[in-house]
Amino acid sequence: MAKKGPTVMLWRRSLIVLLVILIAGFGSVTARLLYLQTYMAPELQKRAVNQQLADTTISAKRGSIYDRNGKVLAQSATVWKIVIAPIFLETDEERHIVADGLAKILELDSEELYKKTLKKSYYIEVKRQVETETRDKVLEFAKDIKSKYGIVQAIDTVEDFKRSYPLNEFAGSVLGFVGSDSQGLEGLEAQYDEYLTGKPGRIITAQNAIGTNMPYQYQQKIEAQDGYNLTLTLDETIQRIMEKYVKQAIVENKVANRGCAIMVNVKTGAVLGMAVEDSFDPNDPFDIADEKTKKEIESLPENEQDQATSDALTKQWRNKAISDTYTPGSVFKPVTTAAVLSEKLVDDDTRFNCTGSIIPYEGAAPIGCHLFSGHGSQTLTEALMNSCNPAYVQMGFMLGAEKFYQYYVAFGFSEKTGIDLPGESEDIFFDQDGVEGKMYDIDLAVAPFGQNFQITPMQMIMAISALANDGKLMQPYTVSQITDSDGNVIKSTEPTVKRQVISKDVADQVLAMLEQNAISGGAKNGYVAGYRIGGKTGTSETHRDNNNDGTDDYIASFAGIAPCDDPEIALLCYFDTPLGDSYYGASVAGPCFRNIMSEVLPYLGVEKKYSESELENLSTQISAYGGMAVDEASAAVSNAELKAVIKGDGDTVISQSPDPYSYVPKGGTVILYTDDSAESDTVTVPDFKGLSMSQASDLATQSGLNITISGTFSSDDSVTAEVQSIEKGKVVSRGTVITVTFEQKSNIM
Numbered sequence: 001m002a003k004k005g006p007t008v009m010l011w012r013r014s015l016i017v018l019l020v021i022l023i024a025g026f027g028s029v030t031a032r033l034l035y036l037q038t039y040m041a042p043e044l045q046k047r048a049v050n051q052q053l054a055d056t057t058i059s060a061k062r063g064s065i066y067d068r069n070g071k072v073l074a075q076s077a078t079v080w081k082i083v084i085a086p087i088f089l090e091t092d093e094e095r096h097i098v099a100d101g102l103a104k105i106l107e108l109d110s111e112e113l114y115k116k117t118l119k120k121s122y123y124i125e126v127k128r129q130v131e132t133e134t135r136d137k138v139l140e141f142a143k144d145i146k147s148k149y150g151i152v153q154a155i156d157t158v159e160d161f162k163r164s165y166p167l168n169e170f171a172g173s174v175l176g177f178v179g180s181d182s183q184g185l186e187g188l189e190a191q192y193d194e195y196l197t198g199k200p201g202r203i204i205t206a207q208n209a210i211g212t213n214m215p216y217q218y219q220q221k222i223e224a225q226d227g228y229n230l231t232l233t234l235d236e237t238i239q240r241i242m243e244k245y246v247k248q249a250i251v252e253n254k255v256a257n258r259g260c261a262i263m264v265n266v267k268t269g270a271v272l273g274m275a276v277e278d279s280f281d282p283n284d285p286f287d288i289a290d291e292k293t294k295k296e297i298e299s300l301p302e303n304e305q306d307q308a309t310s311d312a313l314t315k316q317w318r319n320k321a322i323s324d325t326y327t328p329g330s331v332f333k334p335v336t337t338a339a340v341l342s343e344k345l346v347d348d349d350t351r352f353n354c355t356g357s358i359i360p361y362e363g364a365a366p367i368g369c370h371l372f373s374g375h376g377s378q379t380l381t382e383a384l385m386n387s388c389n390p391a392y393v394q395m396g397f398m399l400g401a402e403k404f405y406q407y408y409v410a411f412g413f414s415e416k417t418g419i420d421l422p423g424e425s426e427d428i429f430f431d432q433d434g435v436e437g438k439m440y441d442i443d444l445a446v447a448p449f450g451q452n453f454q455i456t457p458m459q460m461i462m463a464i465s466a467l468a469n470d471g472k473l474m475q476p477y478t479v480s481q482i483t484d485s486d487g488n489v490i491k492s493t494e495p496t497v498k499r500q501v502i503s504k505d506v507a508d509q510v511l512a513m514l515e516q517n518a519i520s521g522g523a524k525n526g527y528v529a530g531y532r533i534g535g536k537t538g539t540s541e542t543h544r545d546n547n548n549d550g551t552d553d554y555i556a557s558f559a560g561i562a563p564c565d566d567p568e569i570a571l572l573c574y575f576d577t578p579l580g581d582s583y584y585g586a587s588v589a590g591p592c593f594r595n596i597m598s599e600v601l602p603y604l605g606v607e608k609k610y611s612e613s614e615l616e617n618l619s620t621q622i623s624a625y626g627g628m629a630v631d632e633a634s635a636a637v638s639n640a641e642l643k644a645v646i647k648g649d650g651d652t653v654i655s656q657s658p659d660p661y662s663y664v665p666k667g668g669t670v671i672l673y674t675d676d677s678a679e680s681d682t683v684t685v686p687d688f689k690g691l692s693m694s695q696a697s698d699l700a701t702q703s704g705l706n707i708t709i710s711g712t713f714s715s716d717d718s719v720t721a722e723v724q725s726i727e728k729g730k731v732v733s734r735g736t737v738i739t740v741t742f743e744q745k746s747n748i749m
């Protein structure tokens with residue numbers, strides 16, 4: 001009895017545990033087990049001493065992750081688990097044969113493996129994540145030992161899965177990665193783990209423990225259930241463009257502490273791109289991606305390397321866009337602007353005086369303006385465009401602490417945005433005397449221009465998005481849909497309006513100011529000709545000294561929206577500690593913003609719309625180059641941002657096309673003749689009618705003509721060429737400027 005007892009107990013307990021697990025949803029198995037237990041119980045108990053239950057897990061295939069156009073960003077491929085059932089090994093010789101053979105194929109220690117073969121078990125995992133090629137060798141080996149030694153059932157292979165990210169380091173901070181058991185550890189893999197992971201299946205086998213020739217008592221297989229797939233709001237093309245330019249800005253500006261960019265659809269809160277650089281490769285997340293850091297760690301004493309590696313990994317996995325808090329600086333000024341407009345504290349007659357500094361209240365130290373000589377008397381729009389701190393100090397005191405905090409809360413800074421990614425940080429705001437939001441006068445003096453409190457980049461871009469979304473604050477999200485392996489929609493995300501923060505009227509006013517700011521104010525570096533863009537720069541102190549030069553370092557950022565007449569997207573570019581020639585938002589983050597917008601807007605199908613003044617800006621009046629040396633004339637043409645084409649072998653320019661003093665569109669071509677071929681160098685004017693701007697531009701280039709675009713376009717409809725200044729078929733000199741007038745297509749279907 002002493003020997004028999006525990007075995008019976010174990011067998012019973014196994015049965016009960018199984019019943020509990022299987023009771024929901026697996027009726028047939030449950031019924032079978034109930035039958036076994038109820039009707040066969042006495043018989044089974046009698047046999048129990050010779051029986052064991054083998055319970056094998058079948059891995060579930062983890063769901064895939066797609067971009068919004070169905071491009072695969074993460075997927076699971078089949079690999080294998082190699083398992084042994086040492087219970088079927090009867091002699092020590094057999095154990096050694098199996099241990100040595102498998103150890104060789106799987107590159108394992110044969111002594112360790114031999115120890116495992118000593119266990120009386122049906123299921124011991126020997127190695128996981130084995131590629132199919134190796135698995136085939138294992139199967140071959142199993143066949144071999146069967147025919148040679150009659151060893152059967154001792155080796156098995158079970159399907160398993162391996163996570164892979166086909167685009168490598170692409171969107172690493174957003175996607176995250178999985179652990180050795182395919183469990184989500186960071187990013188979306190962690191956030192949506194319960195959906196992605198699926199349900200493992202199992203094989204339950206009751207077998208006779210004595211011999212290999214006894215038949216199974218019963219076997220039940222429960223198929224694994226694949227995990228659900230995620231479709232993201234991220235767009236692979238947009239994300240690539242963003243990553244490219246964020247990386248470029250980090251290199252060009254010697255950014256010490258990484259950078260990021262976030263783009264959202266202002267109307268829905270859907271995140272179109274989130275570039276965090278330098279990132280890591282989710283295929284190999286434990287590898288230090290930054291070569292410089294890697295080398296630094298290797299040069300450390302051995303006992304310090306673990307900690308340094310751990311710190312470096314934490315840093316590279318950190319999603320700066322949502323986990324960092326930073327002092328926003330002047331990017332915050334549009335929020336203060338919206339607050340004073342909403343409270344009707346400012347009208348067209350209001351003027352803010354700047355003498356170069358301001359004493360915010362009696363007894364306080366003066367707060368300086370970046371323009372030492374002062375901006376003088378300014379309207380609200382001018383104060384924003386000048387990014388004049390003294391003007392914003394005045395606005396703070398017009399509002400008062402309570403109202404200021406009210407708008408801070410309304411714009412979403414006091415709460416997490418609720419984005420569906422792990423690791424989102426809270427803001428850090430004034431809480432004097434332990435009261436959240438309570439501000440002393442010194443706080444109120446600097447907060448309106450975004451100093452001395454901290455928010456996340458994500459919070460900032462959502463507030464800017466609210467300005468571009470008729471004053472409605474949205475909740476950002478990255479997953480638009482969850483589907484099962486048959487494509488059925490399990491869950492889809494509906495855009496969520498958090499609240500109406502300010503009126504549409506006020507939002508439109510601030511938007512107009514931001515557009516003006518990008519055309520002729522401090523945000524000019526973010527301007528893209530042909531597109532209506534609004535933006536604001538920010539340069540803020542970090543109160544850290546990363547390069548030990550004795551001064552605080554800076555964060556350079558730029559936030560903006562486009563197109564201003566009907567905003568679709570908002571973009572924030574953010575660089576932590578630029579140590580290059582400049583640390584200003586305008587020169588570090590502005591070009592990054594412009595570069596991203598200039599590629600993303602055409603990709604999104606937003607047509608260029610030139611204003612009259614832009615059209616003028618787009619042309620250059622050329623000089624008379626006749627009589628000049630070829631080199632000299634060529635340099636003069638280049639200086640005018642035009643291309644020079646030289647015809648003939650002479651040293652002196654004899655004639656030119658277009659004619660002297662005519663207007664040539666920027667980027668156009670001037671032909672300089674050093675021989676008398678000008679008269680015979682002609683081209684035929686093609687038909688531009690019905691073409692889009694880019695098509696017309698391409699055709700003009702192919703035909704050897706310069707093209708000037710004309711027309712006024714207002715709404716978001718696409719435009720087509722309607723009129724051309726020189727009719728088709730006419731023969732003209734190469735380089736002739738032709739004006740093509742574009743008109744808006746009708747809205748009528």
Ligand SMILES: [Zn+2]
Nearest residue numbers: 354369375388
């Ligand atoms: Zn000023």
